[in-house]
Amino acid sequence: MAIAILAGGFVAWGTAPVEPPVASDVPAIVTPEISLEIAEPTEPLPVPEDGVPDDTLLGHIPYEEAPADSLAPIVADGSILLRRAAAERFITMAEAAAAEGILLEPVSGFRSIDDQEYLFFEVKAERGQIATTRAEVSAPPGYSEHHTGYAIDILDGSRSDIGLVEAFETTDAFRWLQENAAFYSFELSFPRDNPQGISYEPWHWRFVGDRHSLETFYRATNLTTSEASPEANSPPPATP
Ligand SMILES: [Zn+2]
Numbered sequence: 212m213a214i215a216i217l218a219g220g221f222v223a224w225g226t227a228p229v230e231p232p233v234a235s236d237v238p239a240i241v242t243p244e245i246s247l248e249i250a251e252p253t254e255p256l257p258v259p260e261d262g263v264p265d266d267t268l269l270g271h272i273p274y275e276e277a278p279a280d281s282l283a284p285i286v287a288d289g290s291i292l293l294r295r296a297a298a299e300r301f302i303t304m305a306e307a308a309a310a311e312g313i314l315l316e317p318v319s320g321f322r323s324i325d326d327q328e329y330l331f332f333e334v335k336a337e338r339g340q341i342a343t344t345r346a347e348v349s350a351p352p353g354y355s356e357h358h359t360g361y362a363i364d365i366l367d368g369s370r371s372d373i374g375l376v377e378a379f380e381t382t383d384a385f386r387w388l389q390e391n392a393a394f395y396s397f398e399l400s401f402p403r404d405n406p407q408g409i410s411y412e413p414w415h416w417r418f419v420g421d422r423h424s425l426e427t428f429y430r431a432t433n434l435t436t437s438e439a440s441p442e443a444n445s446p447p448p449a450t451p
Contacts, residue, residue, distance in 0.1 A: 270346060270347075285317055301395070308384070308387050317364070319357065321358075327352040331351050359424070379413045
């Protein structure tokens with residue numbers, strides 16, 4: 212049997228293609244999306260083929276909605292979904308926290324553009340907010356990190372009195388996340404004084420543990436940087 216190493220680093224066996232497992236035979240939660248494309252950390256991330264979006268809206272960056280078949284549940288009733296790789300890592304992280312007595316309670320994961328339509332416009336109207344004010348605390352539809360299936364809102368299961376508010380930063384869950392989330396490839400999307408001008412959201416974390424999620428979010432960072440310095444001829448920041 213011949214083995215060929217292809218240009219992309221993939222190994223191809225010289226036989227008929229292997230049949231992928233039939234999705235319906237496999238419980239979704241135990242089938243992580245193994246991506247062979249994670250390798251080659253020394254290469255710069257390529258520009259996405261669909262082009263870099265050059266426009267933000269009220270500080271928010273456009274995101275594509277994750278395909279339904281890329282999502283997996285992270286709670287028993289299946290009501291909260293993340294992309295498979297993120298779901299796997301979130302579950303592992305929550306188990307590690309639980310072993311230390313910390314209850315990471317997911318409250319919102321993947322959100323469709325239709326869901327966000329309601330969250331942005333209906334709540335905006337109910338509160339009588341103008342668009343710029345609303346956009347400080349909520350992304351317009353089409354511009355939420357939750358569309359990607361990589362973002363998750365987390366509360367402290369032992370502090371039901373604290374919701375999605377800044378005071379979440381006083382909880383044990385937040386302190387635990389600050390110290391440990393990076394080991395599971397989660398990071399805070401909107402820290403205090405973030406360059407996007409989005410209000411501080413200590414409960415909102417995003418997965419950046421594979422190539423696709425990195426491209427999804429660091430394309431955004433590049434955007435923010437270039438917008439902040441339109442000359443684009445200043446030297447790159449020193450990276451230790
Ligand atoms: Zn969120």
